[in-house]
Amino acid sequence: MEDKIEKFTYEMLLQSFQETDKKIRELTANVNGLTAKIDKTTANIDKNAIAIEETNKQIFGISSSNGDVAEDTIYNALEQDLTFAGIEFDSIEKNRKKYLKKLKLKGEYDIILENGNTIALIETKYKVRKDDITKLFTKDVVNKFRKLFPPYSDYKIILGVGGMSFEKDAIEEAKENGVGIIKVVDDKVEYHTEGIKEY
Numbered sequence: 001m002e003d004k005i006e007k008f009t010y011e012m013l014l015q016s017f018q019e020t021d022k023k024i025r026e027l028t029a030n031v032n033g034l035t036a037k038i039d040k041t042t043a044n045i046d047k048n049a050i051a052i053e054e055t056n057k058q059i060f061g062i063s064s065s066n067g068d069v070a071e072d073t074i075y076n077a078l079e080q081d082l083t084f085a086g087i088e089f090d091s092i093e094k095n096r097k098k099y100l101k102k103l104k105l106k107g108e109y110d111i112i113l114e115n116g117n118t119i120a121l122i123e124t125k126y127k128v129r130k131d132d133i134t135k136l137f138t139k140d141v142v143n144k145f146r147k148l149f150p151p152y153s154d155y156k157i158i159l160g161v162g163g164m165s166f167e168k169d170a171i172e173e174a175k176e177n178g179v180g181i182i183k184v185v186d187d188k189v190e191y192h193t194e195g196i197k198e199y
Helices: 001-081 130-138 141-148 168-176
Strands: 091-100 104-115 118-128 155-166 182-186 189-190
Touching: 001 091, 001 104, 001 118, 001 155, 001 182, 091 118, 091 141, 104 141, 118 130, 118 141, 130 141, 130 155, 130 168, 130 189, 141 155, 155 168, 168 182, 168 189
Parallel strands: 118 155, 155 182
Antiparallel strands: 091 104, 104 118, 182 189
C-alpha cells in the first residue's frame, strides 16, 4: 500500500514537474519574444532619434539661412544710400562683436551706422517678435554699446530692427518705444521711422 502511495506521489510530482517545466519554457519563450520586440523597438527609437536630430539640423540651417538673407538684404539696402530715419551716415559695419574681459561685458551688433555724432544700431531677424524689441531695452543695448566702444560714448544712438516679417505686437512695441522698423517686402525695403527715439 505504501508502495502504491509512493508511486502515486512520485507520478503526481513528476507530472507537476513536467507541467511546471512546460510553463517555464513557455514563459521563457514569451520573455525571449518580448526581449526581441523590445530590442527592435529600441532600434526603431534610435533610428527615429537620429532622423529627428537630422531634421532639427536642417530646420536650424534653413532658419539660419533665412536670418542671413534678411540681414544681407537690409545691410545692402542701407549701404546703398547710408540713410536711416532721415539721418545720413558716413559708414556702415556688419556683425561687429566685442568682449571686454575687465568688465566681463560682451556685445554683438548686426548692423552699425555712424556719422560723427550719431550711431544707429540695427538688429536683424528673419521674423521679428515682440521679445526681440523688448530685449533692446531690457538688455540695455545702448549703455552696453557705450561701455564697449568708449569713443562713441557722447554720440546720440538710435535703434532699429529689421526683418522679413513682423508679428503685430512687435510693430506696436517698436513704435511705442521709438525703435525704427526696416521691413523687407518682396524685393523692396520699407522704412518706418516716425517717432524714432534718440538715446
